[in-house]
Amino acid sequence: MDPYTRRRFLRNTGMGLALAMTPTVAWAVPQRRRPNIIFFLVDDMGWMDSTVYGSEYYETPNMERLAKRSMRFTDAYAASPLCSPTRASIMTGQYPARTGITTAVGHLPALEAAGLSRYATKARPDAKYIYARSRRFLKPEQYTIAEALHDAGYKTAHIGKWHLGLDPKYWPEEQGFDLSFHGAPDPGPPSYHSPYRFKAGTVTDGPVGEYITDRVTAEATAFIEANRHKPFLLHLWHYAVHGPWGHKEEITKTFVGKKDPRGRQDNPIMASMLKSVDESLGRVLDKLDELGIADNTIIIFFSDNGGNVHSRTETDLRAKRIKPGHPQYENIQSYRKYAGFRPPTNNAPLRKGKGWIYEGGTRVPLMVCWPGVVKPHTECSEIVSSIDMYPTMLEMAGVKRKPGQIVDGESIVPLLRQTGRLKREAIFCDFPHRGPSRPAGCYVRRGDWKLIRWFETSDLFPEQFELYNLKDDIGETRNRAAEKPNLVRELNTLIERHHQQTGAALPKKNPAYNPKLRPVQGWRGLNQTALELQGFFLRLTSTRRRTQMHTRQVPNVEGALVFKARMRGNKGRAGIFYWTSKKDPKFVRERRVDFKFAFDGRWHEVALPFSTEGPLTGLRFDACVVPSTVDVDWVKLCKPDGTVLETWSFGAAQ
Numbered sequence: 001m002d003p004y005t006r007r008r009f010l011r012n013t014g015m016g017l018a019l020a021m022t023p024t025v026a027w028a029v030p031q032r033r034r035p036n037i038i039f040f041l042v043d044d045m046g047w048m049d050s051t052v053y054g055s056e057y058y059e060t061p062n063m064e065r066l067a068k069r070s071m072r073f074t075d076a077y078a079a080s081p082l083c084s085p086t087r088a089s090i091m092t093g094q095y096p097a098r099t100g101i102t103t104a105v106g107h108l109p110a111l112e113a114a115g116l117s118r119y120a121t122k123a124r125p126d127a128k129y130i131y132a133r134s135r136r137f138l139k140p141e142q143y144t145i146a147e148a149l150h151d152a153g154y155k156t157a158h159i160g161k162w163h164l165g166l167d168p169k170y171w172p173e174e175q176g177f178d179l180s181f182h183g184a185p186d187p188g189p190p191s192y193h194s195p196y197r198f199k200a201g202t203v204t205d206g207p208v209g210e211y212i213t214d215r216v217t218a219e220a221t222a223f224i225e226a227n228r229h230k231p232f233l234l235h236l237w238h239y240a241v242h243g244p245w246g247h248k249e250e251i252t253k254t255f256v257g258k259k260d261p262r263g264r265q266d267n268p269i270m271a272s273m274l275k276s277v278d279e280s281l282g283r284v285l286d287k288l289d290e291l292g293i294a295d296n297t298i299i300i301f302f303s304d305n306g307g308n309v310h311s312r313t314e315t316d317l318r319a320k321r322i323k324p325g326h327p328q329y330e331n332i333q334s335y336r337k338y339a340g341f342r343p344p345t346n347n348a349p350l351r352k353g354k355g356w357i358y359e360g361g362t363r364v365p366l367m368v369c370w371p372g373v374v375k376p377h378t379e380c381s382e383i384v385s386s387i388d389m390y391p392t393m394l395e396m397a398g399v400k401r402k403p404g405q406i407v408d409g410e411s412i413v414p415l416l417r418q419t420g421r422l423k424r425e426a427i428f429c430d431f432p433h434r435g436p437s438r439p440a441g442c443y444v445r446r447g448d449w450k451l452i453r454w455f456e457t458s459d460l461f462p463e464q465f466e467l468y469n470l471k472d473d474i475g476e477t478r479n480r481a482a483e484k485p486n487l488v489r490e491l492n493t494l495i496e497r498h499h500q501q502t503g504a505a506l507p508k509k510n511p512a513y514n515p516k517l518r519p520v521q522g523w524r525g526l527n528q529t530a531l532e533l534q535g536f537f538l539r540l541t542s543t544r545r546r547t548q549m550h551t552r553q554v555p556n557v558e559g560a561l562v563f564k565a566r567m568r569g570n571k572g573r574a575g576i577f578y579w580t581s582k583k584d585p586k587f588v589r590e591r592r593v594d595f596k597f598a599f600d601g602r603w604h605e606v607a608l609p610f611s612t613e614g615p616l617t618g619l620r621f622d623a624c625v626v627p628s629t630v631d632v633d634w635v636k637l638c639k640p641d642g643t644v645l646e647t648w649s650f651g652a653a654q
Contacts, residue, residue, distance in 0.1 A: 034154070034231040034397050035370070036297040038224075038284065039090070039389070041235070042277055043083060043161055043188075043242040044354055046307020046347045047363045048265075049274060057260035058274045062282035066301060066367055071378045071416055073366040077445070078305045079386045081354055081361030081431055083187075084134075084163050086304040086386050087237075091144045091164070091175065093390030093407035097430045097504035099142070100135035106163035107185035108136050113167070118505060125514040126525055128456060131432055131440060132505035137165030138175065143402050145390050146176030146233060152399045155179075155227045160216045160237035161186050162201075171201070177235070181219045189239045191331075192246020211248060213240050213273075217280040221287040228291045231397070238280065240273045243311060244331050245344065247272040252338050264346040269339045295371045298396055300389065303364040307345040309353035310586065341590060351476040357431050357443050357452060358476050370396070374416050383445060385427045388412050408502070426491075428498045432507060437552075437586070437618075440507065444494050445470070451481075451491035455507050458524075460552040465492070521648050522553030523635075526620070528627070537631045538650035540623055547572070547628045550587070550620035555637060555645050558615050562640055563593075563608045565621065566633040572599040572624035575606075583614035599624075603633065609640065 047053055050060040052067045079089040084106040085096035096102045111117065111133060123130045138144075146156045157179040158172035163186050165171060172180040183189065183198030190197035194210040206215055220236045247269045255268035265271075281301070288294035323329065347353045347360035354361055366384065368374060387409030394401060395411045414420035426446035432455065434440045439461050441454040448471040454461055465488050467481040481488050499506060514530075520538055525531045528544040540547050563577050574596050578587040593608040619637070623630040635648040 033296070034152070036224075036232050036234070036293065037149070037154075037393055037396060038234045038236060038297060038299045039393075040281060040284070040299060040301045041087075041090075041160075041237040042301075042303045043238055043240060044305060044308050044344070045241055045274070045277075045303035045365065046309075046345050046353065046360065047303075047350055047365055048347055049241075049270075049303075049307055049345055050278075050365060052367070053365055055260075055265060056262050057255075057258065057265035058271050060274060060278040062278045062285065063301070063367075065285060066281060066299065066369055068377045069371070069374075070299070070301070070367040070369040070376070071374045071380050073368075073384055074379060074381045075383045076302070076364055076366035077362045077383070077385045077427060077429065078303065078364050079362075079429060081305050081356055081429070083161075083242075083304040087162075087164055088138050089386045089409075090302075090389045091138060091146070092142050093145075093387050093409040095387055095408045095428060095430070095498075095502050097428075097499065097502040098406070098408060099138065100505065101138065101164070102132075102134040102430060102505075103433045104163065104187060105134050105136045106138075107166055107187045109166055110136050110170075119508060122512055123510045124528060125510075125512050126530060127510050128513050129507035130510050131434065131455075131507050134433070137167065137170040140169065140174060142175075143405055144176045145393055146172070146235070148176075148394060148399055148402065149233045149397055150176050150178065152397060153231065154397070155230055155232040156234075157220075157223045157232070158182060158235045158237065159219045159223065160235070161188075161239045161242070162237070163187065166200075168200070172235075173202075179223060181216065186239075188242040188244055189246070190244075192239070192244070211276065212246070213238060213276045213280055217283050221283060224284070224287050224293075225291060228293055233393075233397075236280075236284070238277055240277050241270060241308075241344070243308070243344075244328055245269050245273065245335055246331055247334070247338075248276060249334070251275050256338065262348075264348045266346075267339050267342050267344055269335060270344045297371070299367075299369040300393075301365065301367040301369075302386070302389070304386075306350070306353045306356075306359075306361040306364060307347045309343045309345060309347055309360065310355065311344060349475045355435065356438060357429055357441055359450075359470070359474065362429055368412075368416055370416055375418065378418075380415050382412075382415050382422060383427055383447075384412050384415070384422075385409065387427075392416075426494055428495065430499075430504060432505065442495055442499075444491050444498070446491060446494065448472075449487065449491065450476075451488060451495070453492060453495055458519075458552075467491075520650070522551045523549045523648065524551065525549050533650065534631070536650075537633050540630045540632065542624075542627045542629075544627055546622045546626065547624040547630050548620065548622040550578075550618060551648075552618045554616050554619055556615050557637075557645055558612045560609070560611045560640050561616070561645075562638045563610065563619065563621075564605065564636040564638060565623075566603055566605045567597070567623055567630055568601060568603045568633075569597070569599040569624060569628055569630040570601045572597070572628040572630065573626050575624055576622040577608045577610070578620040578622070579610055579612060579616060580618035580620075581612040581614040582617055585617060587618070587620045597624075599628075 050063045078086040082104040084104045088099045088101040156177045158177040159181040162182040183201035183203035195205040252272035255271040350360035351358040352360040391411040395413045430442040439454045443452045452466040465481040468476045526548040529542040577593045637646040
């Protein structure tokens with residue numbers, strides 16, 4: 001019998017509880033009826049995405065209602081800026097570096113099933129390091145919070161997004177939950193409205209058009225009612241407010257034209273989705289009051305990472321390839337109608353958002369309601385993390401930790417009771433995965449100080465260390481690393497120790513790395529393009545993808561501009577020029593100029609006019625849209641009247 005099948009058999013026959021009470025695993029503490037625990041998790045909800053935390057645009061009266069019963073934490077963190085690692089940390093109390101789940105890949109086949117190893121055997125020659133791949137499932141041998149409470153007599157349910165394993169042997173029903181309502185694959189629901197179009201899982205379709213936020217709420221309240229006479233653990237892990245940003249149009253219309261006094265948040269679709277989540281919370285609170293069990297029910301309100309400030313529906317879903325009849329077609333049209341090209345939310349005053357290890361990516365809302373223990377409407381500024389939720393729930397339930405179990409988190413019950421402080425020195429976050437414009441890195445926060453360490457430097461991130469005092473600079477605008485080298489060394493030592501203790505899979509040096517392919521005058525090759533000075537010109541060579549390069553070292557200018565280049569090639573097909581600005585920081589098709597070019601082996605010049613909204617932050621030159629070899633003599637940035645603002649001269653070609 002497979003281990004996961006045996007585990008489910010023991011649980012369903014009651015033998016799991018019997019085993020839990022034998023001397024070798026007797027960790028339950030007898031007490032009066034244990035409190036119910038509801039873990040209400042919102043996906044991609046930023047720190048500023050509610051009126052409780054300062055939003056003046058979103059409408060969240062039920063979150064305010066919960067806050068009046070709760071302790072609100074100002075400095076709570078997800079263990080990762082993406083969902084799967086944080087969810088694993090909640091289930092185990094362990095850092096992502098220890099679980100091996102370090103990015104959001106819980107919807108993909110396991111590495112072994114996909115024929116992949118943790119590290120690639122080789123990398124392209126312009127890559128200095130080989131980065132480890134993330135584990136794609138929560139190991140079945142982990143003793144999850146659901147198993148611990150189930151073995152102590154709790155009824156357990158997981159309702160909503162899971163994202164911790166695609167194969168059925170990694171699903172929530174094999175990780176300690178008596179009841180599960182989830183769909184796979186599940187980075188986000190294929191559709192927010194029924195039919196939901198999951199390919200697997202336990203989600204069943206409702207009436208046509210039913211909204212999944214309402215449906216998971218109905219499943220949750222039904223579970224609460226069915227188990228009102230016994231202690232229960234309910235994970236109500238919403239799909240909202242993750243993409244594809246399905247919404248109720250009747251709610252969205254009420255936010256059209258609404259202005260944020262702060263001038264920050266302005267997306268009516270996100271406002272609509274958050275209002276639906278808020279209504280869900282209200283229905284849960286109402287059900288607890290109706291059944292008379294609110295006084296014996298703990299509610300933990302949390303988010304798995306910071307708010308999404310980077311996605312645009314059109315570019316993310318490649319709208320030009322999506323035709324009528326595609327499951328996402330209507331959703332894209334709706335997003336265009338109500339939100340245009342606006343990002344989902346804005347995390348200001350925090351820097352960046354989801355996918356980044358700046359504050360906007362990992363600082364999240366946390367409220368804990370514990371009737372009779374937590375003083376209502378209180379605030380706590382202690383630093384807490386998602387790894388703390390596991391030991392906290394154990395102590396809340398009066399359940400001791402399993403002997404020999406490794407838990408990185410610390411129970412925050414002393415903070416909730418206001419009887420003490422946490423003992424640990426610092427918290428950590430690892431995100432060892434690069435993005436198109438984002439380096440891989442990690443951070444440590446100790447007291448007011450936060451040290452970020454990038455695994456690689458670049459022209460966009462030239463400093464390996466960034467040190468911020470969050471008390472004085474919550475927006476992480478002033479890097480203090482150069483001022484305080486001793487503090488940098490001290491905090492970096494903590495990072496080194498953390499990596500050693502957790503067995504972190506750190507980047508490995510790439511034996512095929514060719515330093516000759518380093519950036520040239522701030523320009524870097526993209527994807528498979530190599531850059532190499534040939535004495536009189538810069539040669540771009542790509543054998544697999546577009547022949548392209550980009551730079552972030554650009555003048556601080558805006559408005560009408562002209563990009564010029566002198567180039568030659570023997571074989572190829574057309575080209576594309578892109579730009580970014582402070583307002584629009586990504587290279588996307590909405591900010592591009594297509595051009596034709598004669599690949600006849602002779603030198604030609606191209607002049608491409610464009611205009612930026614906000615200061616220019618980057619240039620990207622796809623000299624050829626197919627693999628090719630292209631020589632570039634010079635590149636210039638000019639005003640429309642011909643005034644040269646910047647010249648990158650690679651040599652006078654002969």
